[in-house]
Amino acid sequence: MPFTDAPLAGTRVVTLAVNVPGPVAAARLRRMGASVVKVQPPAGDPLGDYAAGWLAELDADLEVRSLDLKSPDGRAELDELLASADVLLTASRGSALRRLGLGWEELHARCPRLVHVAIVGHPAPDDDLAGHDLTYQAAAGLLTPPQLPAVLVADLAGAERAVSEALAGLLLRARTGEGSRREVAFADCAAELAASVRHGLTAPGGLLGGGFAGYGLYPAQDGHVALAALEPHFWQRAQELLGGADHDTIAATLRTRTAAQWQRAAEEHDVPLVAVAGAPGSSGRGSR
Template sequence: MPLSGVTVVSLAINLPGPLAVARLVSLGAAVTTVEPLAGDPLRAAAPDWYDELHRDVAVVTLDLKVASDRARFEELVSRADVLLTAMRPAAAARLGLPSLAERHRLAFVEIVGHDDDRPGHDLTFQAEAGLLTSGSPPLVPVADLLGAERAVTAVFAALRLRDAGLPSHQRVVLAEAAHDAAAAVRHGLTGPGMPLGGGLDEYGIYATVDGHVAVAAIEPHFADRLASLVGGTRDELTARLARDTTAAWERFGREHDLPIVAVCSVSDLTEHEHQLKGEQG
């Protein structure tokens, strides 16, 4: 495993931190997460997901403002290679984390909302980036997910820099991750009427007898095959796809090597996961 032998101490709670930690564990790292006395809010909000992300993570509860707990934390850090945090820069400074990381020659990776101390979470980062298109909250926490992946990359970069004897402090800014995600909209790729936002007949959502399918025949060879077998215009596709069931069109896609899949709801996926767990249990 690429991170076999690497020890990580994480203070990163909520969502980006646990997501990053789970990925680091999957790559071979040994991770201890230090949670405050109140615990990680993710556990209360999504207990199943919390358990999934912490499956192979050692979790300890410490109050870093209490001398004995602080000593325990510094003992953990003294044996670590990486320190991962997810708090505002001023809070990390008050806890002396930058100097602690430097003293122990740690690869230090911070997940922050902004480079300054402005407060924020995924919802505000997406709002600032122009990713919210209605009055409803987003279905996917894009900034948190991208931030977690960037944090994993930052860990690799920090370890390389540390091994080279160079300053290894890395900072992942969630607001920047949301801004980068919005590039698809800014550059006219997605959004209403854009190529991947309904502007291409061969790339869209179509109704079937009992639901909807997503058709993504964007490459020329897919588009040509779709046109010859089903239809090449939106009107043709709409009329033809509406004649059969979603399952039938998924089978058709597999048989003819076309990207046609059912549009699933979150409740459908959750029910499927529960069925799989029941069968495994």
């Protein structure tokens, strides 16, 4: 793929982070122009066992090396990579990094200009606590049991935060000449994303939690539609299109056509309404 917009051209990234967040962050840094070497264990990235197609997309433009970091040869090769790297991305618990000689004090002594972005589950000093996306979402109040989440919210937010922290570390180094350790905790990411729930906005009955008729999911003749007419001008057009301003009237009207038909009508009337993806005839496009 062409990298026509490459603000990180000339930046060298080494990533040891496997599974979802690390590969997503590494791929984004690569799209921003950085050269990225992914160091994975000899058995490969576990994500390949669960979602091989996704991993192939993420790794497509990276240089991937399989190294046994517990062996002298593997460790020597990693040290050679780190000697010329600008950013190290990890997603291991602190104790595991220290066992590999990659604790921050030791790492900074060897590579004083290196920016280390450490993705962890919980902020220090609890960065050795076990967890995964599901547990971070659960603790933050983002789940509706027994339904499992459709999106790996904490993982993907953590990946974006890792990119931001890498950029912050590089900016700080440009000012001071020193590398720094930047920590990204999934638990913190999930908690921040739950702010709309904590403040009642998306809680059950809140404005965006079913309390406002102009914002919600409604059954159509087939499948469902999503209506998001928040601004006054959109809400006015939605009322004109749907014949009312209350949940019952809108629901009754929307049941009279298919989801795809309602999406076309909404586009014609400049109303933010789309067919929910997966519904028969859904295009998956969004109104603007």
